[in-house]
Amino acid sequence: MLIRVSYGTAVAMELIKAKMLAKPTTAYLMIYHNGRCINNCAFCPQARESKADLSKLSRITWPVFELKTVLEKLKEGRFSRICLQTVDYEGLEEDVLTLLGAFYNLNLPISVSITPVDREYLEKFRELGVDYIGVGLDVASKRLYRDIKDSLYSWNEMWDFADEIIEIFGKGKAFVHLIIGLGETDKEAIETIQRAYDIGAEVSLFAFTPIKGTKLENLKPPSLIRYRKIQIGHYLIKNRIKRAEEFEFDNDGSLLSFGMNKKELMNVLSEMAVMTHGCPGCNRPYYNEKPSKEPYNFPIKPKKEYLTKVIEKIFGEA
Numbered sequence: 001m002l003i004r005v006s007y008g009t010a011v012a013m014e015l016i017k018a019k020m021l022a023k024p025t026t027a028y029l030m031i032y033h034n035g036r037c038i039n040n041c042a043f044c045p046q047a048r049e050s051k052a053d054l055s056k057l058s059r060i061t062w063p064v065f066e067l068k069t070v071l072e073k074l075k076e077g078r079f080s081r082i083c084l085q086t087v088d089y090e091g092l093e094e095d096v097l098t099l100l101g102a103f104y105n106l107n108l109p110i111s112v113s114i115t116p117v118d119r120e121y122l123e124k125f126r127e128l129g130v131d132y133i134g135v136g137l138d139v140a141s142k143r144l145y146r147d148i149k150d151s152l153y154s155w156n157e158m159w160d161f162a163d164e165i166i167e168i169f170g171k172g173k174a175f176v177h178l179i180i181g182l183g184e185t186d187k188e189a190i191e192t193i194q195r196a197y198d199i200g201a202e203v204s205l206f207a208f209t210p211i212k213g214t215k216l217e218n219l220k221p222p223s224l225i226r227y228r229k230i231q232i233g234h235y236l237i238k239n240r241i242k243r244a245e246e247f248e249f250d251n252d253g254s255l256l257s258f259g260m261n262k263k264e265l266m267n268v269l270s271e272m273a274v275m276t277h278g279c280p281g282c283n284r285p286y287y288n289e290k291p292s293k294e295p296y297n298f299p300i301k302p303k304k305e306y307l308t309k310v311i312e313k314i315f316g317e318a
C-alpha cells in the first residue's frame with residue numbers, strides 16, 4: 001500500500017535529504033489515490049477538473065512512499081500525532097480504515113480530515129485511535145459556498161457533519177477548516193467562526209494560496225493585515241472575550257472594530273492569536289507561505305513586540 005507524506009514530514013522522517021526549516025511536530029500524511037478527487041473545489045489541486053500537479057495539496061508537495069517504510073519511520077517516535085488528509089473517491093472510507101488499522105499499534109493520536117461519512121464510520125474511526133476530525137467547509141460564506149465548492153456536500157450537510165462529529169467525539173473535536181481570501185467578507189468570516197464555536201467546534205484558519213492549474217490560480221492571496229484581523233477576531237471568539245455581534249462592520253462587511261479599544265485589545269491578546277491553530281501537537285509549518293516570507297500562521301511563538309506592531313498597524317488604518 002502507498003501513502004503520501006508531506007515534504008516537511010518526509011524530511012523530518014529522513015525519507016528525503018534536505019535542510020529542515022521548522023520541524024513538524026505532527027506527521028502529515030495523505031491518502032494515496034490514483035486519480036483526482038470526485039469533488040471539484042475551485043482552489044484545490046486535487047479537484048476533478050484541476051490541471052495541477054497531483055502531488056500537491058495547498059502549496060505543499062506530498063511525495064509517495066510505501067506505507068511499510070513510513071510505519072517504520074513513525075515507530076522512531078519523532079511525532080506527537082498523525083494527521084491524515086484525504087481526497088474523496090468511491091471506497092475512501094474503507095481505505096481510511098485500513099490505514100488506521102496499520103497505525104493502531106503506534107499508539108499515536110490521529111486526526112483525519114475527511115468529507116462527510118456515515119456515523120458508523122465515525123464510530124469505527126474513534127475506536128481505531130482517531131480523536132479529532134477536520135471538516136473542510138473551507139468557504140466562510142454561505143453566499144459563495146456553491147460557486148467555490150462544487151462538491152457532493154452542501155453548506156448545510158457540512159454543518160450537520162460537524163454536529164455529528166461533536167456528538168460522537170465530544171466538544172472541541174471537530175475542526176472546521178476555513179480558507180480566508182476566497183471572496184468572503186470579514187463579516188461573513190467572523191460570523192462563520194462564531195457559528196462553529198457556538199456548535200462546540202474549533203476553527204483552523206488557512207490563507208488562500210493560488211495554485212497553478214486550479215480554477216482560482218489567478219486569485220490573489222489575502223493581505224497579511226486582513227488575515228491578522230480575522231485571526232484576532234477568531235482569538236476573541238474562541239476565548240469568549242467577544243462575540244461576532246459585538247464587532248463592527250461597514251456596509252460592505254469590512255471589519256471596523258473588535259468592539260474594544262487598542263489598550264483593551266493589547267491586554268487580552270496573546271501571541272497564540274497569530275499561531276497555527278489546530279489539533280494538539282500541530283504546528284503545520286509553511287502550509288500557506290514560503291519560508292522566506294512572514295507567515296500567515298506562525299509555527300512557533302513570535303516575539304511579543306510583533307503583536308504590538310500588528311495592533312498598531314490595525315488601529316493606524318482605522
Ligand code: SF4
Pocket residue numbers: 037038039040041044045046047048086087088115136151
Ligand atoms: S473535497 Fe477536498 S480534496 Fe476534494 S477537491 Fe475539495 S478540497 Fe480538494
